[in-house]
Amino acid sequence: MKAIVLKEYGIPAVLQEQEIDVPVITETQVLVEMYAASINPADSVLRSGAVKDILPVQLPYVLGADLAGVVIEVGSKVTHLKPGDRVMGIPTNNGGAYADYVAMEENALAIIQPDMSFNEAAALPTVGLTAWQSLFRYGKLQPGQRILIHAGAGGVGHIAVQLAKQAGEYVIATAREFNHEFVRQLGADEVIDYTTTDFTKAISSPVDIVLDMVMDRSATVLDAKIGETGRKSYSVLKDGGKLISLVAMEINEHPQIRGIEAQFVHAEPNHDDLVSILQNVHEQKLKVHLSGIFPFTSQGLAEAYRRCETNPKMGKVVIQRKQG
Template sequence: MKAIVLKEYGIPAVLQEQEVNIPAITETQVLVEMFAASINPADYVLRSGAVKDILPVQLPYILGADLAGVVTKIGNKVTLVKPGDRIMGIPVNNGGAYADFVAVEENALAAIGPTLSIQEAAALPTVGLTAWQALYKYGKLQSGQRILIHAGAGGVGHIAVQLAKQAGAYVIATAREYNHDFVRQLGADEVIDYAINDFTQTISSPVDVVLDMVMDKSTAVLDPTIGETGQKSFSVLKDGGKFLSLVAMAINEYPKIRGIEAQFVHAEPNHDDLVSILQYVQEQKLKVHLGGIYPFTSQGLTEAYQKCEINPKRGKVIIQRKQG
């Protein structure tokens, strides 16, 4: 089968097409024919080599942390889906979607209905789970609370804004001016242009929760410490509030400041959460925005990564192999 693999770290053009074996599946896994996949920040961070000392992978490596497609084979303990079902999910070991066929654990997938496009389904798993678990599992967001969501137009951010609003929260988001109308349409009550304004001076009263996914230029990618944006975020949090970070991996070890609970968020594949996310989509409480669709070729993937690595960002970028 064809896969697009990372043979060496570097710029997007290092990704190359290669013939590889179809993956074998275990009794709890399914084999999925990939129709579409998406790009997440972790993919281009891994590709660049910026975290090779923290999160090493064995090269050649197939990137791609989520996908949508059709089940072709199931393990003998799989009960949730059958061959022919359209599904979305996260590949085994959270990587490997850029291939004709992909192995997925049963607990890391959900069947998708006929009304959801295969492209939208491919965009949802990672950002959907990250936002869902950050707000509801880690943040325990309640109606009436105030939340600050950084990068509100991005992949996780634009999902988190919608979910926070559905929870009844007062939502403040940061985004470049280009994306302000987009973020307001998602449900944000206030939008702050982080490029020209200091959000600490703009927010009128403290917030209960901060969701931070900003990789500051002044800090390393996935730096274990709190970056500049994170540090400033503490100043707008209430005593006893929650600071949720997608980038500061060691933040849980920090001593508490004013009783603030700091938590590194790492989304875990979970079938029930994926089903809940799809239910929100079906009920039109949640919509994923597609920021671009590119073909499943090495050139298409290179262009998709280049699109993802420029500002301003909006939603998710998709790799499409097949209509479905």
């Protein structure tokens, strides 16, 4: 089968097409034919080699942390899926989506509705789970709270803004000026241009929760420490508030300030959470925005990465292998 593999770390052009074996599934796994996949910031970080010393992968390696497609084969202990089901989810070991066929655990998959496209479904698993678990599992949102969501126009951010607003929050988001109207349409009550305005001075009253996904220069991937955006976020939080970081892996060890609970979050594949996210989409309470669709070729994938890494985007970039 065809896969697009990482044979050496570097710029997007290092990705190459290669024939590899079709995965052999275990009794708890499902073999999925990939119709569409998407790009997440973690894919870019892995590809660049920036975390090879702390998160090494064995090269050649197939990137891609989420996909949508059709079930081809199921293991003997799989109970809820069957061949022919249209599904979305996160591949085993959080990688491997850029291939014709992908082995996935049943618990990391959910059936998508007939009226949902594979492209939309492929864009949802990682950002949907990250936003959902950050807000509801760790943030424990309560109606009427105030929340600051950094990077509100991005993949996780644009989902988090919608979910937080539906939960009854007062939503403040940061975004570049040209994305303000987009973020307001998602439901944000206030939008701050972080390139021209200090958000700590623009927020008039303290917030209950901050969702930080900004990997600024003061917090490199290698040191995994809290950066300037995270540090400044403390000043806008209420005593006893919550700072949820998607970028600072060591934030849990940061000295507690004013009783603020700091938590690093990494999305965990979970069938029930995926079903809840899909139900919100089906009820038209949640919409994933696609900022670009690229073909499943090495050139197409490289162009998609360049789009993500050089141009601020709204929502997600998708790789399309097959229509259906």
